[in-house]
Every structure is written in structure tokens, then in C-alpha cells.
Amino acid sequence: MENYRQTFSEINLDHLLHNWSHVTQLAGTDRFVCPMVKANAYGHGAFEVASCLEKEGAKYFGVCLIEEGLALRESGFKSELLVYGGFDKQGAEKILEYQMTPVISTWEQLKFIESQADSPVKVHIKFETGMNRLGFDRSEAEKVSEYFKKSKNLKLKAVLTHLACSDDAAADSGMSVSQLNVLAEIKSFFKPFDIFAHALNSGGILSLSEAPESSILKKERWGFRPGLMLYGYQPAGMKSAGLKPVMTFKSVVQIQRSVPAGATVSYGATWKAKRDSQIGVIPAGYADGIKRQLSNSGEVTIGGVSAPIIGIVCMDFFMVDLTEVILKTGKENWQNEEVLLFGEKSSGGFVSADEWANQTNSISWEILTSVSSRVPRHYLGNAFSIIKD
Ligand SMILES: Cc1ncc(COP(=O)(O)O)c(C=O)c1O
Known part of the structure; x- marks a missing residue:
């Protein structure tokens, strides 16, 4: 689909490969490594990310x-x-039809897969060890093992x-160590x-470099699932x-407008200009992943200078105060100029998505996965030319 938006995210696949090489160095050889590409590869594009890592x-x-x-x-x-x-009976059919590998957490799922498998099917079995989310109870380990000794098609x-x-x-007394002991x-x-x-x-992976040699974290070659x-x-x-x-999530100053002291901005009139101000209207809103909690509290970067988000973030737009940007740069007109929401600065370095995470009482996982499907992804890096062909 053609797009006309000036709000987009750039996905640098060379950076993905840099991070992947960190994972593979820590993994060494013969370790199970399963990059997580769920949730559209945390918002980065599942097909592009998976294809790039597959080539590597x-x-x-x-x-x-x-x-x-x-x-x-x-x-x-x-x-x-x-x-x-997880999956139900119909899901089990699809998993087998499309040759995917089920991660099984219940007896019911095990039986759905067994009853529909007419040739060997690889399966992974999840156990509950402390998260209390998915998985067989640890007390069932022996019974599950006996089941597989007899199963005809499940491998x-x-x-x-x-x-x-x-x-x-990395800590000897931590919850992870106790979960790994159970596993x-x-x-x-x-x-x-x-x-x-x-x-x-x-x-867990990043803890490896910190943990003592005697730690259970290092004694077993635990498989990696990096996200x-x-x-x-x-x-x-x-x-x-x-x-x-x-x-890198970017937009543009779509409109620059002068507002006199005392004027208010956006729904609910929650922001009032204390002085004659220049404001920028940015064409990105909560439907794009700009958290509404950033209203009157978040920041973006314009011309290398922080610009505060003013007023309530709308569905399709938010507004920023440009007054400091103009004062610090000496440049008056910011219309059509780039706005960095987070990611790589054109001058070098990064504005971390963690900043928005901190400002919204959230986490970087949520900020990344919130960048919605209506934000076009532009792929960059030499790695992209490899997967394009
Ligand atoms: C089962 C499972 N494994 C691995 C991951 C990856 O976790 P992280 O993004 O913290 O690396 C997730 C993410 O939520 C997960 O649910």
C-alpha cells in the first residue's frame, strides 16, 4: 500500500544483527536459541526480522x-x-497443517495434538516453576515422561x-535460580x-556474564529465547x-502556530500558555502508539533539543511547545522539520524508548509493541538488501 504519512518508524536491520551477534556469542555452540518474533517482532515486522535472522x-x-x-x-x-x-482443538489442526511446533502446557493440548498427528510431530513441553502462568505442574514430570515413552507420533x-x-x-538467592533448579x-x-x-x-541471557561459574545459570546450557x-x-x-x-520512531512538525499567553491547547484545555508561544502540531497520536499518559509530561526531540508534549495527546495528533527549541537553536521556522519520538538521533546517539517508559510508568516492551500497525515501517541497513532478494 502506498503511504503518504510523515510519521513512520525506521527499522535498522544492521542493528538487529549487531544485537543478534551478542546473543550468538553468549550462546556458543549447540545451544537451543529461539528468537522471539511474536507481536510482529515487538513491532519491528515479524517477516523482515525473522528472514534476516534466518539468513544469519x-x-x-x-x-x-x-x-x-x-x-x-x-x-x-x-x-x-x-x-x-496455547491452542484449542481447531488450533491444533492449524498448527499441524502449517507445520508449526506446538509448545504444550496441558494434557488436553497434548491429546489434541496426539489425536491429529498422523506422522511424527516435534513438540516442546512447558512446565510451571514459579510464574504461575502456563505449563504442567512440576509434579507431573514423571507422568509426562512416561507418556512420551509410549507416544507413537509425538517427538x-x-x-x-x-x-x-x-x-x-545472576544472584544465587534469586527467584530465577530457584526456577532453574526446579527445571x-x-x-x-x-x-x-x-x-x-x-x-x-x-x-536471563544478559545475566550470564554476571553470574559466578558455580551458578545453575551456567552449569546447564539452558536454551535462549531472546526477545x-x-x-x-x-x-x-x-x-x-x-x-x-x-x-527509530519519527514524525514531523505538520503545522507551527503562534499561541498568545493564556491560550489553551488540546482537549480539556489542560495546558495554558504562560507566555506568547510557538507550538508544533505533530501528526501522531495514541492510535499510533503515543501513550496518552505522555499528555503534559512526555518529551520529543526537535533539532537536537527536547520539546515538551503539551496538552492531551489526541488519537491522531499531539502538540509540543517549540519555544525552547527556537531559543536554543536560533531557528524560527520548524514547519515540516523532523521530530524524533525515540531512537537514533541524526547527530549520533539514541533517545531511548525507556524515557517514554519511565514517563508513563511502563516498560520498553510495551512502548515498542504499542507502535501501531498504521505506522509504516521503513527498513534500513545492508541486511535489508540481503532479505529483499
Ligand atoms: C515464553 C517467552 N519466552 C521468551 C520471551 C522473551 O522475553 P524478553 O523479551 O524479556 O527477552 C517472552 C516474552 O514475553 C516469553 O513470553
Whole structure:
């Protein structure tokens, strides 16, 4: 579809590859590594991201929904796709029809897949170890193992769990260590099988460089399921790993207008000019992923200078005060000039999506995945020329 918008996000696939190489260095050889491309690859474009990583040797890819897997298959993506989010009977049919790998969390799901599998099907089994979300209870490990010894068509490839506090994984007394101990115990029931055990999301992976050699985190070669770190971010408070943000979200000053002291801006008239002001109208709103909580509190960057968001963020627009930008740069007219919402600055360096996360009591995962489907993605980087062909 043609687009006429000047609000868009640039996706730098070379930065994705930089972050991926960090993952593969930490992984070493023979470790299960499954980049997570669910939620449209955290807003970056599942097909482009998955194709790029596939060219770089990734073998497994994680989606949450069957629909996400189907969209990838329909775009021609052939590599192994793991469906993490669960499924019912009809979903099981689709998973098998489109040759995806089910991540199974209940006996019911196991039976749906078994009853429909007429040739060997790879499966991964999820166990609950502390997150209290998805997975078999740990007490069922032996029974599940016995089931697979007898199953005709189901081929067990891995057991897995999900860490609730992955950024504590380097600490001996943390919750992650206790979850990994449980997973190690669960795995011991599956000795006859040659399987992976995967558990590490970005926080867990990034903890590896901090953990002592004696830690359970290092003693087992836990499989990786990196999400956030691929896209250049890491859990708040962790030591910087030099990752590069992949997404730059940009817009433009569509209209510059003068407002006299005392005039108000946007719905509810919550912002009132204390002085004669220059304001900019930016064509991006909460329907694009500009959180409404940024109203009267967030900032964007214009001409290298921070410009405060003024008034309530609307569905399609928000407004900024340009007065400081004009004072600091000496440039009067900002109409049609670029507005950096977050990402790479043209002068070098980054404005982190974490800033909006902090200003909205949110997290970078949510800020990235909130950039909506009506925001066009422009792909950049040498890596893009490789996947285009
Ligand atoms: C099952 C599972 N594994 C891995 C991940 C990736 O986590 P992160 O983005 O923190 O790396 C997620 C994300 O929510 C997940 O649900």
C-alpha cells in the first residue's frame, strides 16, 4: 500500500544483527536459541526480522499466536516456528497443517495434538516453576515422561519454563535460580530423551556474564529465547550490554502556530500558555502508539533539543511547545522539520524508548509493541538488501 504519512518508524536491520551477534556469542555452540518474533517482532515486522535472522543462522522462531505463525507461513517463511501461546482443538489442526511446533502446557493440548498427528510431530513441553502462568505442574514430570515413552507420533524435543524475575538470574538467592533448579529436576525425569531445556529470556541471557561459574545459570546450557535484547533494549537496571536500538520512531512538525499567553491547547484545555508561544502540531497520536499518559509530561526531540508534549495527546495528533527549541537553536521556522519520538538521533546517539517508559510508568516492551500497525515501517541497513532478494 502506498503511504503518504510523515510519521513512520525506521527499522535498522544492521542493528538487529549487531544485537543478534551478542546473543550468538553468549550462546556458543549447540545451544537451543529461539528468537522471539511474536507481536510482529515487538513491532519491528515479524517477516523482515525473522528472514534476516534466518539468513544469519537462526533455526527456531517463537510466536505467541497461531495467527502470527500463519502470517509468517503465508509470507513464505519456512523455518521452524514454535507456538508459545496455547491452542484449542481447531488450533491444533492449524498448527499441524502449517507445520508449526506446538509448545504444550496441558494434557488436553497434548491429546489434541496426539489425536491429529498422523506422522511424527516435534513438540516442546512447558512446565510451571514459579510464574504461575502456563505449563504442567512440576509434579507431573514423571507422568509426562512416561507418556512420551509410549507416544507413537509425538517427538519430544524440549522442556521449558519461563522466568518471572529474569533480571535476578545472576544472584544465587534469586527467584530465577530457584526456577532453574526446579527445571533441572524436571529434566532429570526425561533422561531417556535427547532434549533441550530452555528458559532464558533477555534478562536471563544478559545475566550470564554476571553470574559466578558455580551458578545453575551456567552449569546447564539452558536454551535462549531472546526477545527484547534483539531489538536493542534490556531490562531496566541491568549493566549495559552495548545493544543498539533497532527502531527509530519519527514524525514531523505538520503545522507551527503562534499561541498568545493564556491560550489553551488540546482537549480539556489542560495546558495554558504562560507566555506568547510557538507550538508544533505533530501528526501522531495514541492510535499510533503515543501513550496518552505522555499528555503534559512526555518529551520529543526537535533539532537536537527536547520539546515538551503539551496538552492531551489526541488519537491522531499531539502538540509540543517549540519555544525552547527556537531559543536554543536560533531557528524560527520548524514547519515540516523532523521530530524524533525515540531512537537514533541524526547527530549520533539514541533517545531511548525507556524515557517514554519511565514517563508513563511502563516498560520498553510495551512502548515498542504499542507502535501501531498504521505506522509504516521503513527498513534500513545492508541486511535489508540481503532479505529483499
Ligand atoms: C515464553 C517467552 N519466552 C521468551 C520471551 C522473551 O522475553 P524478553 O523479551 O524479556 O527477552 C517472552 C516474552 O514475553 C516469553 O513470553
